[in-house]
Amino acid sequence: MELKLPIFKPVIPPTKFITSRGAKIRYADVGKGRVIVLLHGFPFSSEVWFGNGFANALAKKFRVIAIDLPGHGKSECVGYVQKMERMADVVKDVMDELGLRRYVLVGHSMGGYVALAFAEKYSDNLRGLCLFHSSALPDSEEKKMDRDRAIKIVKRDPAKYTNALVMNLFAVANHKYMKKEINWIRRMAAKTKKQGIVSSLEGMKIRRNREIILKFANYPVMFIGGKRDTVVPFASMEKQSQLPKKTRLLALERVGHMGFLEAKEICVKKLRAFAGSCFAQKV
DSSP states (O other): OOOOOOOOOOOOOOEEEEEETTEEEEEEEEOOSSEEEEEOOTTOOGGGGTTTSHHHHHTTTSEEEEEOOTTSTTOOOSOSSOOHHHHHHHHHHHHHHTTOOOEEEEEETHHHHHHHHHHHHOGGGEEEEEEESOOSSOOOHHHHHHHHHHHHHHHHOHHHHHHHHHHHHSOGGGTTTOHHHHHHHHHHHHHSOHHHHHHHHHHHHTOOOOHHHHHTOSSOEEEEEETTOSSSOHHHHHHHTTSSSSEEEEEETTOOSOHHHHTHHHHHHHHHHHHHHHHHSOO
16 A cells, blocks of 8 residues: 655745854744744754654744754854754854743754754753654764764765665665655755755764763653664664653654655654643743
8 A cells, every 4th residue: 555645745935034243044934822843953044844744844833043053054054063062052142142041852873862962961951852764872983983984085075975874764665655755855965065964964973972961851752763764763762762761752654764755744743742841841
């Protein structure tokens, strides 16, 4: 039986800018009510959340802030090595500019690394944390070497690198069903400037182990993982999900690394329920 997927019609909302750490940073602001912050993965932009209406579906019940992380989309870089802590500071600057103090933070892949760095520095601002195909673990030595090789390729031919990367993010079984989505993601990645790609690879390569942040989190933590994710293995995420005191795990069948595209409906439903429970708790 074929997998039924919604019609793909990218609709990107109007965006705004602030200046943070000397860099111009873009963000989108949709919906009303309690706040969910969406941090995209590498090497994309905040637009990735709007391509199939994922963010807009969340915005029916929440106010959604989606930020272009430094060096991605229309946000400028904040250094030659973009550390996760530095990106977290930028996220905090956006939220402070908007006058928002408490929110649920959702990070996809690299966005999850940034979210964990944010949780380490600004835990008082969190009502909940969601790691969306992400991990608290640092790069292995093998992964660090992979990033070094990737940097060499990007410096010569960025498109060659991003095209190969995108195909690896989707479950193989979904390739034939999601050609429009994959091509759209490819185009988005191709827009990311060389400096943004290289500086982010350098930053991810040196990120710290933040499992301790999960273990001592005083807010709920949700994990969303794909059973066919080759970037962040589900088994690793499942093990990490046992660390927080207040934890939830969503296992996505037939899904790779892009659950918000590969399994939109269930992700929206479960994430809305999670955010609702975070805001319902007494603090």
